Amino acid sequence: MSGGMSDFDVIVVGAGPAGSSAAIKLASSGSNVLLVERADPPGSKAVSGGILWGKELEKVVPDWEKVTPLERFIEYKSTAFLTEESKVSVDFRTKKFEKSKTGYSVLRAKLDQFLAQKAKAAGATLVTGITVDSLSMKDGIVNGVVQDGETVTANTVILAEGTNPRVAIEAGLRKPLSDLDSAIGIKEVVKLSENTINERFNLKGNAGYAGEFVLGFLEGGVRAGGFMYTNKDSLSVGVVISLPHLRENGKTYAYDIMEKFMQHPYVSPLVEGGQVQEYSAHLVSEGGVNSMPDLYGDGYMIAGDSAGFTFSNGMVIQGMNYAIASGVLAAETAIEAIKKKEFTRGALSSYQSKLERSQVLMDLRKFRGIDRLVWSRLVHETAPEMLENILFGIFYEDGSPKKHLANTILQGISGSNMKKSELIMETYRMLRRM
Amino acid sequence: MSLEIVVMVKQVPDSQEVVIDPVTMNLNRSLTRNVTNRADENALEAALQLRDKVGGRVTIVSMGPPQTESTMIECMARGADRAILVSDRFFGGADTYPTGLTVASAISKLEKFDVIFAGEESSDSSTGHVGPGVAEFLGIEQATYVSKVDYEDGLIIAERELEDGTEVVKVPTPVLITVLLNANIPRRQTLRRKIDAIRRGIEVWNLEKLGMPPEWVGVRGSPTIVRKMRSIKEKERAAKKIELDQIPELVKELYEKGILKLEESQ
Amino acid sequence: MQVEEKLALLNYKTDPAYAHITIDESICETCPDHFCTFGCPAKCYTIIDGRINFKYEDCVECGTCVIACAHGSVKWTNPKGGQGIKYKFG
Numbered sequence: 001m002s003g004g005m006s007d008f009d010v011i012v013v014g015a016g017p018a019g020s021s022a023a024i025k026l027a028s029s030g031s032n033v034l035l036v037e038r039a040d041p042p043g044s045k046a047v048s049g050g051i052l053w054g055k056e057l058e059k060v061v062p063d064w065e066k067v068t069p070l071e072r073f074i075e076y077k078s079t080a081f082l083t084e085e086s087k088v089s090v091d092f093r094t095k096k097f098e099k100s101k102t103g104y105s106v107l108r109a110k111l112d113q114f115l116a117q118k119a120k121a122a123g124a125t126l127v128t129g130i131t132v133d134s135l136s137m138k139d140g141i142v143n144g145v146v147q148d149g150e151t152v153t154a155n156t157v158i159l160a161e162g163t164n165p166r167v168a169i170e171a172g173l174r175k176p177l178s179d180l181d182s183a184i185g186i187k188e189v190v191k192l193s194e195n196t197i198n199e200r201f202n203l204k205g206n207a208g209y210a211g212e213f214v215l216g217f218l219e220g221g222v223r224a225g226g227f228m229y230t231n232k233d234s235l236s237v238g239v240v241i242s243l244p245h246l247r248e249n250g251k252t253y254a255y256d257i258m259e260k261f262m263q264h265p266y267v268s269p270l271v272e273g274g275q276v277q278e279y280s281a282h283l284v285s286e287g288g289v290n291s292m293p294d295l296y297g298d299g300y301m302i303a304g305d306s307a308g309f310t311f312s313n314g315m316v317i318q319g320m321n322y323a324i325a326s327g328v329l330a331a332e333t334a335i336e337a338i339k340k341k342e343f344t345r346g347a348l349s350s351y352q353s354k355l356e357r358s359q360v361l362m363d364l365r366k367f368r369g370i371d372r373l374v375w376s377r378l379v380h381e382t383a384p385e386m387l388e389n390i391l392f393g394i395f396y397e398d399g400s401p402k403k404h405l406a407n408t409i410l411q412g413i414s415g416s417n418m419k420k421s422e423l424i425m426e427t428y429r430m431l432r433r434m
Numbered sequence: 435m436s437l438e439i440v441v442m443v444k445q446v447p448d449s450q451e452v453v454i455d456p457v458t459m460n461l462n463r464s465l466t467r468n469v470t471n472r473a474d475e476n477a478l479e480a481a482l483q484l485r486d487k488v489g490g491r492v493t494i495v496s497m498g499p500p501q502t503e504s505t506m507i508e509c510m511a512r513g514a515d516r517a518i519l520v521s522d523r524f525f526g527g528a529d530t531y532p533t534g535l536t537v538a539s540a541i542s543k544l545e546k547f548d549v550i551f552a553g554e555e556s557s558d559s560s561t562g563h564v565g566p567g568v569a570e571f572l573g574i575e576q577a578t579y580v581s582k583v584d585y586e587d588g589l590i591i592a593e594r595e596l597e598d599g600t601e602v603v604k605v606p607t608p609v610l611i612t613v614l615l616n617a618n619i620p621r622r623q624t625l626r627r628k629i630d631a632i633r634r635g636i637e638v639w640n641l642e643k644l645g646m647p648p649e650w651v652g653v654r655g656s657p658t659i660v661r662k663m664r665s666i667k668e669k670e671r672a673a674k675k676i677e678l679d680q681i682p683e684l685v686k687e688l689y690e691k692g693i694l695k696l697e698e699s700q
Numbered sequence: 701m702q703v704e705e706k707l708a709l710l711n712y713k714t715d716p717a718y719a720h721i722t723i724d725e726s727i728c729e730t731c732p733d734h735f736c737t738f739g740c741p742a743k744c745y746t747i748i749d750g751r752i753n754f755k756y757e758d759c760v761e762c763g764t765c766v767i768a769c770a771h772g773s774v775k776w777t778n779p780k781g782g783q784g785i786k787y788k789f790g
Contacts, residue, residue: 007629036625040782041467045761046790108790125632129508129782130625147625164763166778177767184764186741188706189789234789243767247735254741254764255703262701278789279706281741281762450711451788465788619717622780 008034008125010334011145011154013132013167015042016108017052018304018323018330019160020115024060025331027122031338034152035119036145040129043112046162047187047282049227049236049317051210052111053103054359056324061118065101069110071231072208074103076201079315081384082226084217087266088387098207105208105229105236106320107189135171135300141344142171142299155343156334157300160327163283165306173302174293179243181287181308186258187238190274194233200270201230212315215239215261216384220249223380225314226261228270237262237271240284240317242375285310285319286371289364295355296348301330311363314374322360329354378418378426386416437490437585437607440541441481441514442552442565443474445498445505449557454665470505473553475512475620477613480583481551482513482621488585491515493544497525497537503636510631511623517636524641527653530559534567536651539644542572548607549590554579554614562612569610576610577603581617703743707758715783719756720776721765727773728752739768760785 010026012019015037023035039045051074057064075097080089120126136144136151144153145167159168163182168174192200201209213226224241239258246252261267285308292308295301303309304323311318333351337343355361373379390412394405403411413420447466454462481492494509494517496502506517520540528536541547550572552565562578569576581600582593590609594601641648649655676684688694721744728734734752736745742760746753761784766776 034629038778038781039786043790044467044786044788045784047762047787048790050790109787112790125629127625127628127632130511130623130628131778131781132625145625148622150624150626152625152629164761164766164776166776177763179767182763182767184739184741184762243739243764246738247733247768247770250733250735250738253738255706255743258741259701259703276701276706276709278787279703279709279760280787280790281760281764283763283767448711448786450786467788623782 006144006153006155008032008152008154009338010034010156010158010331011036011152012124012158012160013145014160014162014304014306015039015116015119015126015128016046016112016160016162016304016323017115017320018306018327019158020112020119021057021060021324021327022158022160022303022331022334023119023124023126024115024122025328026334027119027124029331029335030123031335033119033124034127034154035116035124036127036130036132037116038129038131041109041113042116042128043109046108046112047185047280048106048108048320049185049187049229049238050106050108050320051103051229051316051318052106052320053316053318054321055101056321056328059328060324061115069114070104070106072105072203072206073097073101074105074210075207076203076209078209078211079213080211081214081216081387082264082266083384083388085265086388086392088384088391089211103210105210105231107231107236132167135167137171140298142297155299156337156348158303158327158330158334159300159306160303160323161306163285163305163310165302168293168302168306173297173300174306175291177283178291179247181285181291182283183243183286184241184246184254184281185238185284186241186254186281187236187279188258188262188276189231189278189280190235190237190271191277192233192235192271192274196273197230197233197235203230212317213261213267214314214379214384215257216380217264218252218257218260218380220252221245222249222252222257223375224257224261225374226267227317228267234277235271235274237267240312245375284312284317286312288371289361289368292364296333296345296351298345299343301333301348301351303327303330309360309364311367312374313367313370314379322363325358325360326355329358329360373430376426376430378423378430382416382418382423382426386412389415435488435490437485437488437548438544438546439481439485439490439492440544440547440550441474441478441492441494441509442537442550442568443478443494443496443505443509444471444553444556445469445496445502446471446556446558452558468501468505470508471553471556471558473555473557473613473615475553476615476617477551477553478509478512478514479618479620480580480611480613481549483618484549484583484585490548493518495520495537495540497521497528497533497540499526500638506636507628507631508623510634510636511628512621513627517631519636519638520644521638522640524648525652527656528651529656529658530561530563530567531657532651532655534564535571535655536644536646537564538568538571539646540639541568543639543644548609550574550608550610552610552612554612565610565612572608572610574608574610575605576612577605578612579614580611581614583611583613703741707742710760711786711788712757713783713786714757715779718780718783720761720779720784721754721756721759722775723752723754724773724775725752727771731771731773733770735768735770736765736774739764
């Protein structure tokens, strides 16, 4: 056994995109790795929107586009503001995405099972249906995991537990979750035939649609975003709800927001006749670098959602690509550590520098604080109403003489709920952040 | 004292996920994942409790396709000592008769067996045939629908739950016991045992190993012919809300309709 | 569609021997907001006769309640291996 006195070189806790990617990388390099997952089968407790952006998977599954259970490639991207009676959207679709894919819709029960089996095929010991209770520590160094009172040891533990990382929190490696670093995600999978989806979204073949929505129709200061993605023969429809605003409101039920979104006049026709196959909920990491824990320490590293590697700017929500990227980097760091036979904080510190040089932390640092904008009054209250007013003013024909376009716009702005000076400042701040 | 204990298990489609296609009347298994038959988990727990009390060894025997391995590993992760999967393409399409015969044949190949446990029935076919069938083929005693098992002075003491009460039987070994669903709370798998089980692996026995003629097993050895399947349309039940003081009238009405009958007390 | 109907679609492997979430009812009694009832997407927290009624059986393991409760009543652990919610799509 290459791990000396330990049972394994590396134990990976959690077989999601981060954990399985790490395990595939480690096992392919000949390391003795245990991948342990509480769900059985893997993926049966996972929820994501879910679009897998980018090409990170290539690093662990070279022919990934051929073999991975992917639903549709994203050809049609849309961002929309919804008010009670209107929808203002920016649609972008391009044939360029057909040649060079930017993202695929996925369903996690299939994806995670696929990746975990890849790890097993690469030589990892895959154990499913077992919940790790805690970390084993010796002289302040993580040296394994504890389950049912028994310790299984390893030189390094990679924590890839997802967005509600109980083991990391229990061990004090991550602060307990708070309103500021998590939002509530609720989702429904709605069954529709492939043809119906293609007709409704004007799609052909395996092309897919990914829409993000600002739910500007919610009352009482409640703020939420919505999403709708096309799978092969179903839609993934959901909402992401800001916890601080829901708390402040204090009388709106999270599950009612989901239903309200489904019943919006410009959402319901898209899901009409569909059969709800599944209802699910999951926390969405929101904090970015501001609530990021120490990413490594003596004998451990944290990857994926557990580390808060999620990005959202209102137009896209990304997480799985960062999960895979960070899992791979944690594995690479562990492989170096195994070669040097050193697993201290110092030896694992290259994980952080690798992340800093990668898209993961560059994106997160560049867009630091963007969550404040994403959940701002400007985006959720002012913009939807203002855009509705302006466009209604432009397009509504009542027979009276037309106003100058500039006047219509100014009227739309002054009719909104924010002062002009405030609006200019907020817009300026928004543009700077982006 | 040391008992050689066998547990018969079956991997079944998760009953919570089974959907019957309204057009073809076939089970739509595309969305159905396999799990261990729940009553078999209770059978395993009864076996483990007996082993822990008396001493001995628990061997899992299952007949099924190769993916049954995950169920076998799960059983070992709960504490079973050994797992034998009887698997061969010849065994495919078997009804309960050749299944019992095949499993009995595998068990008879073991050096020794004192107590055989099985779940009361499987959740996918609910016949309850295979357990008692194995006992018959092996020519041993059996106690069915058992909720509690003990062992004293070389005898198995089994509590059988019957429709009109509980029956306690004392039987000599070897004996086959079918265990009721929810008779106990199955112990959990542990990480350490699951890793060990994966490393040790399971034994796979094929037709040749059992030395049975191919015409005795699988679809060829099955006397059952399914002519037709239909799903049952549930009859709308007549429901009626009544006040407490209307009960005498209700009883009268039910009596007049012949739903309630008066029985002479003896 | 009611949330109860949506939850009825789900496959749970309920652990009869272990409640992975527990609440401290003495804290809930004096709670001014009962925000858990608004946050929980699976309606596990309801108020019956003025008291919090909690059932872990419907839990989809999202973790919202442990954040929602600002008073320290909710203790959240993972269900024991393989038990709890079992999504088909995710």
